[in-house]
Amino acid sequence: MTKEYSGVNWLPHISVDCVIFGFHENQLKVLLLKFKNTDVWSVSGGFVKSNEDIDQAASRVLFERTGLKDIYLEQFYTFGDVKRNHDAIQQHAKIQEKIGDSGVDTSFLSDRYISIGYYALVDFSKVKVSLGQMSDKFSWNDIYDIPPMFLDHRAIIDRALERLRWSLDQKLLAFNLLAETFTMSELQQVYETILGKKLVRTNFQRKILSMDILVRLEKRYLGGAHKAPYLYRFDAKKAKAYLSEVEL
Amino acid sequence: MTKEYSGVNWLPHISVDCVIFGFHENQLKVLLLKFKNTDVWSVSGGFVKSNEDIDQAASRVLFERTGLKDIYLEQFYTFGDVKRNHDAIQQHAKIQEKIGDSGVDTSFLSDRYISIGYYALVDFSKVKVSLGQMSDKFSWNDIYDIPPMFLDHRAIIDRALERLRWSLDQKLLAFNLLAETFTMSELQQVYETILGKKLVRTNFQRKILSMDILVRLEKRYLGGAHKAPYLYRFDAKKAKAYLSEVEL
Incomplete structure (x- = not known):
């Protein structure tokens, strides 16, 4: 039919x-x-x-x-x-x-x-x-x-x-929307636009780093070097370990 | 068709x-x-x-x-x-x-x-x-x-x-499976069977009480009164307030 x-x-x-x-x-x-x-x-x-x-x-x-x-x-x-x-x-x-x-x-x-x-x-x-x-x-x-x-x-x-x-x-989905390397600020922007609200930078950074799912790379040099932010890469293996540990 | x-x-x-x-x-x-x-x-x-x-x-x-x-x-x-x-x-x-x-x-x-x-x-x-x-x-x-x-x-x-x-x-669903009043131990059993694992009693109780979604009623007398557990009732209004407050 x-x-x-x-x-x-x-x-x-x-x-x-x-x-x-x-x-x-x-x-x-x-x-x-x-x-x-x-x-x-x-x-x-x-x-x-x-x-x-x-x-x-x-x-x-x-x-x-x-x-x-x-x-x-x-x-x-x-x-x-x-x-x-x-x-x-x-x-x-x-x-x-x-x-x-x-x-x-x-x-x-x-x-x-x-x-x-x-x-x-x-x-x-x-x-x-x-x-x-x-x-x-x-x-x-x-x-x-x-x-x-x-x-x-x-x-x-x-x-x-x-x-x-x-x-x-x-499911740690935000990384699908980013390029392979990104700054903490870019990651925060993805969270903020999806959640529709501003997040406190220090809390966000602490939360994300505590998950231990990122690899820190070199800094992104844009000119004024002392303000250059670190670049990060999402680590799928670490993320899997993190997700399997999340408990009630 | x-x-x-x-x-x-x-x-x-x-x-x-x-x-x-x-x-x-x-x-x-x-x-x-x-x-x-x-x-x-x-x-x-x-x-x-x-x-x-x-x-x-x-x-x-x-x-x-x-x-x-x-x-x-x-x-x-x-x-x-x-x-x-x-x-x-x-x-x-x-x-x-x-x-x-x-x-x-x-x-x-x-x-x-x-x-x-x-x-x-x-x-x-x-x-x-x-x-x-x-x-x-x-x-x-x-x-x-x-x-x-x-x-x-x-x-x-x-x-x-x-x-x-x-x-x-x-969504605080466990309460749909219980009678109107229940003990903390019964609630823990619902969580345990759904999650497929044992939970630590003190942690579970602290977590649930911190949500402030229950109303404590009288004790359930079964005979040996000094061990009688409290009965609780789920409060849908409190639950709504709790869920609207849950943040990133």
Whole structure:
């Protein structure tokens, strides 16, 4: 009982939505796509092939939009209210009017979908965005500045952020958003933008160093040498040891 | 594109599975159902009606099996590997042979399903189990003693337990498994069985009391009065204040 489209068999009523987070200019950003000729934005979504794991479908969608493979991707929640469908029928009529006559079949937009949400953490500098056939623009938006979104995509972003906050310490995720080496101040900025609040520098530094998950490297010389900050590298092995020791 | 069965329209390829946890005899237990005339066990599953939210589907399944409404139910993960389907085809052939001739249509068992996992925390003493038409037996199994399970239901239980452990402090869930009043020792037993390890009594007591989420009541008199333990009651309002204060 699958649905053929572009020569592929898709599972009906099931979609995946990927919330793609990056870190740029001291801000957590999310990648948004705009439906052609409309003001409606969406996260990166797609469907599931009949012979494909849902995790594979999410990886494929991510690769199609960003050109990236093997990056941090976590399933966080599945969205399945009936109301999604009512909203879709209404929004579809408007989108169909704007982009339907360009030969793109948008009829599937008005079906009921149970959407499995994933979030990805990417190194912002490595992303090369490919627009799909439904979109004419992309944007890396500040997570605290989200435009009107398709269906419940705003709720999907909010919940992805909630999970990211929750997993930040539990899984030590912040390092996925940084380059290989970074200063303590850059790490603190990642935490601050994700948590949405300022942290006290000395407390933050003490907390992070007490975890013993970083390797301290040389200083980063920028000119005025006496103020040069140390560079650090995340040590996955130490992190594993730390996580296995965390107790009640 | 729905599938009619017993006069109801169901979404194809989508199921919900509820892992029902209870606390009894100092142990965390999980409710299992056995397929008729087989040795194959499952958690409580069901499908999603075309006009039903997925959360409603999970609540309905829970109510059908336990007679309980308005209890703690949390979506924790969605299982969608293709391999589930291959396993289903093999297991279905055996189950069909055993129960198919009793007039029950089991053909849907061999379809591919994306299953949305929920776990429930119930007061063990209030559950009245109703077997469905597929099962001939139920059992409350110790979570560390699980028999051979249908499909990936063992993995579903393991991941539900992992989430429960994770949420234990984050959402103060242990109290859903206890009666309205309890001793500190009973609370410690809930934590110990969920976490799968012994805790130091003094540390546990200090930690819990420091949260300021309990109200201390009278002592529980059992006879030898000088050893009588205090009874406590969980205070949802205090808990809310505590959770909103928890910081990085």
